[in-house]
Amino acid sequence: MAFSLVLQGAEGHIRSLAPSQNKDITTVARSPHPPKRPPRKDAQRPAREAARPGSPHAKAEQPSGLAVRKAAADILGRVLRAQRPLDEELDAEHGHPGVRELDAQDRGLLRALLGTALRHRGQIAAILDHLLDRPIPDKSGAAMDILHIAAAQILFMEVADHAAVSLAVTLADQDRKARTYKGLVNAVLRRIARDAEELRARFNEPWRNTPVWLFAAWQKAYGEERALQTAAMHLHTPNLDLTVKRDPDDWAARLGGRRIAGNSIRLADHAGRVDRLEGFEEGAWWVQDAAAALPARLLGDVTGLRVADLCAAPGGKTAQLAAAGANVTAVDISARRLARLRANLDRLSLGAEIRVGDLRSFEPEAPFDAILLDAPCSATGTIRRHPDVAWSKRPEDIAALTQIQAELLQRVSGWLVPGGTLVYCTCSLQPEEGEAQIAAFLAANPGFARLPVSEDEIGIPGAITADGDLRTLPCLLPSTPPGEPERLGGLDGFFAARLKRL
Numbered sequence: 001m002a003f004s005l006v007l008q009g010a011e012g013h014i015r016s017l018a019p020s021q022n023k024d025i026t027t028v029a030r031s032p033h034p035p036k037r038p039p040r041k042d043a044q045r046p047a048r049e050a051a052r053p054g055s056p057h058a059k060a061e062q063p064s065g066l067a068v069r070k071a072a073a074d075i076l077g078r079v080l081r082a083q084r085p086l087d088e089e090l091d092a093e094h095g096h097p098g099v100r101e102l103d104a105q106d107r108g109l110l111r112a113l114l115g116t117a118l119r120h121r122g123q124i125a126a127i128l129d130h131l132l133d134r135p136i137p138d139k140s141g142a143a144m145d146i147l148h149i150a151a152a153q154i155l156f157m158e159v160a161d162h163a164a165v166s167l168a169v170t171l172a173d174q175d176r177k178a179r180t181y182k183g184l185v186n187a188v189l190r191r192i193a194r195d196a197e198e199l200r201a202r203f204n205e206p207w208r209n210t211p212v213w214l215f216a217a218w219q220k221a222y223g224e225e226r227a228l229q230t231a232a233m234h235l236h237t238p239n240l241d242l243t244v245k246r247d248p249d250d251w252a253a254r255l256g257g258r259r260i261a262g263n264s265i266r267l268a269d270h271a272g273r274v275d276r277l278e279g280f281e282e283g284a285w286w287v288q289d290a291a292a293a294l295p296a297r298l299l300g301d302v303t304g305l306r307v308a309d310l311c312a313a314p315g316g317k318t319a320q321l322a323a324a325g326a327n328v329t330a331v332d333i334s335a336r337r338l339a340r341l342r343a344n345l346d347r348l349s350l351g352a353e354i355r356v357g358d359l360r361s362f363e364p365e366a367p368f369d370a371i372l373l374d375a376p377c378s379a380t381g382t383i384r385r386h387p388d389v390a391w392s393k394r395p396e397d398i399a400a401l402t403q404i405q406a407e408l409l410q411r412v413s414g415w416l417v418p419g420g421t422l423v424y425c426t427c428s429l430q431p432e433e434g435e436a437q438i439a440a441f442l443a444a445n446p447g448f449a450r451l452p453v454s455e456d457e458i459g460i461p462g463a464i465t466a467d468g469d470l471r472t473l474p475c476l477l478p479s480t481p482p483g484e485p486e487r488l489g490g491l492d493g494f495f496a497a498r499l500k501r502l
């Protein structure tokens with residue numbers, strides 16, 4: 001029985017094996033493979049646990065842990081092929097229906113499964129490619145996504161191999177189109193479990209986890225070494241950065257963190273609920289990557305100035321400007337995202353005029369003293385936090401976004417008083433959305449000049465270009481001061497230019 005299960009669907013797909021290896025596959029299929037590492041709590045549950053009252057498994061006696069793997073494979077497919085943002089899929093209220101059925105522990109596991117499968121996607125793909133002699137066809141339903149989710153567990157997570165394999169096979173069996181391949185799923189995953197150490201070592205280069213076009217673009221823009229360092233940073237879940245309203249040193253000490261630059265503090269290895277941290281209820285700080293906090297600082301002293309925060313939601317930069325004493329008008333096209341901005345400002349006891357509007361048609365009543373335009377972009381600078389971005393964005397998306405950015409920049413530049421300052425920024429690593437955008441704008445608008453940014457102003461070494469723009473890379477901010485653990489390093493990739501209307 002086990003023998004036929006292994007071979008069903010596997011024939012002609014697994015690379016030809018030497019006779020001894022061939023024998024090994026069937027042997028493995030007959031005897032449970034011992035886990036190499038201590039299993040996770042989740043995997044320690046019996047394969048078919050008695051349904052807990054009120055548990056999501058109570059409805060239809062499914063093997064424990066199946067619902068979370070099913071949601072993971074399904075969401076992976078939607079992220080990759082429908083370009084759905086991972087965070088939106090994982091949203092407990094509005095996200096994927098499978099998420100709503102999971103308890104808090106399984107939601108945490110779901111996030112970890114997807115995060116790991118996406119951060120290591122290139123390595124896993126190379127390993128599957130190495131083991132399969134031809135690709136699994138597109139019409140195989142969720143087979144490939146099931147394989148990726150299971151391989152992520154076996155290779156990079158503390159999940160018992162036998163649990164990862166058997167749940168994947170069950171999932172394949174439940175999918176009408178993938179069913180034909182369940183034997184293949186079984187055989188490939190057992191092979192990965194058996195040879196995990198060797199496969200990890202053989203396919204261990206971090207650049208594999210960046211699509212070829214994206215890595216080539218970073219190589220061209222920043223050089224081989226920076227591109228490799230950036231890819232390596234994307235393997236790690238980033239630290240938690242907070243921006244505090246005031247007293248950053250005091251808050252760093254109270255929260256056990258470290259001051260990074262300006263009002264940014266970093267908490268290394270924080271796990272758990274952010275809203276349970278000291279200072280959340282009283283609105284002393286908000287979550288914001290240290291790099292994302294830099295562009296608003298480029299406007300300098302904004303006390304009493306009329307400042308437009310354009311493309312403002314969910315409001316990290318609005319909060320900075322309001323906390324610095326500006327009269328802020330926050331504009332965004334998304335009413336839903338602006339509701340979050342309003343809730344954030346309310347918690348922080350900060351105020352701003354909030355306007356829903358498309359900047360392509362919005363008309364301000366009067367010009368502004370200063371403008372911050374945080375234009376919609378590919379977000380490739382945030383892959384550390386959003387590993388889906390690397391795989392859901394395509395070169396054609398960059399081209400489309402650069403057109404919108406140019407249009408928005410041109411339009412809003414007309415809303416500035418003479419002598420006023422405009423900061424344009426994007427959380428992208430692609431020069432087309434940053435340096436090239438500003439070069440084109442300045443060439444076409446002689447009434448504007450660049451106000452170069454200095455390293456002293458920012459406090460982050462290596463973050464200023466030769467032209468005087470801000471350019472952060474994920475591999476900047478290594479462990480400082482020297483000797484501190486590496487886990488304190490890293491930064492989102494941001495571009496910002498400061499322009500003056502003459």
Ligand SMILES: C[S@@+](CC[C@H](N)C(=O)[O-])C[C@H]1O[C@@H](n2cnc3c(N)ncnc32)[C@H](O)[C@@H]1O
Pocket residue numbers: 310311312313314315316317318331332333334337357358359360374375376377427
């Ligand atoms: C990078 S996010 C802004 C992040 C925000 N500045 C912050 O710091 O929290 C880009 C925003 O641009 C908004 N957006 C995109 N196209 C727009 C348009 N044509 N007009 C106004 N807002 C737009 C999106 O809704 C999104 O909230």
